[in-house]
Amino acid sequence: MSRWLKYTLIAIAFILGIFIYGNNDPASSGWFPRCAFLNLTGLQCPGCGSQRCLHALLNLDIITAFRMNPLVVMAIPFLLGAVLTEHTRLGVEYPKLYRFFHSAWTIRIIFVLIVVYWIGRNL
Numbered sequence: 001m002s003r004w005l006k007y008t009l010i011a012i013a014f015i016l017g018i019f020i021y022g023n024n025d026p027a028s029s030g031w032f033p034r035c036a037f038l039n040l041t042g043l044q045c046p047g048c049g050s051q052r053c054l055h056a057l058l059n060l061d062i063i064t065a066f067r068m069n070p071l072v073v074m075a076i077p078f079l080l081g082a083v084l085t086e087h088t089r090l091g092v093e094y095p096k097l098y099r100f101f102h103s104a105w106t107i108r109i110i111f112v113l114i115v116v117y118w119i120g121r122n123l
Contacts, residue, residue, distance in 0.1 A: 022058035026051035046071060046118045071117050078110075
């Protein structure tokens, strides 16, 4: 598969996802998946509320989005930076920035933050 086709398909899927999440509320729509961890244990996982959070963000309701899942809201700038440094020349032109987003320490810190958030939201 050519690189152009790959990125075109990714862009189409991304736009389709934005359209679906922006126009359909996961809280009231029956065709969005429910959290299996929540259904099995009664506890919230770190991703619980992320679909409703994305819906709120796409409708520019940042307060509701933060209420649904603050971890997702705070992770978006980091995720954008990681993707941009990986798939553009930013990683070549700014090697320290690339190392920041892709170092083992960064991954460990993110893992610890997710676990702390997971425990904290269930207390």
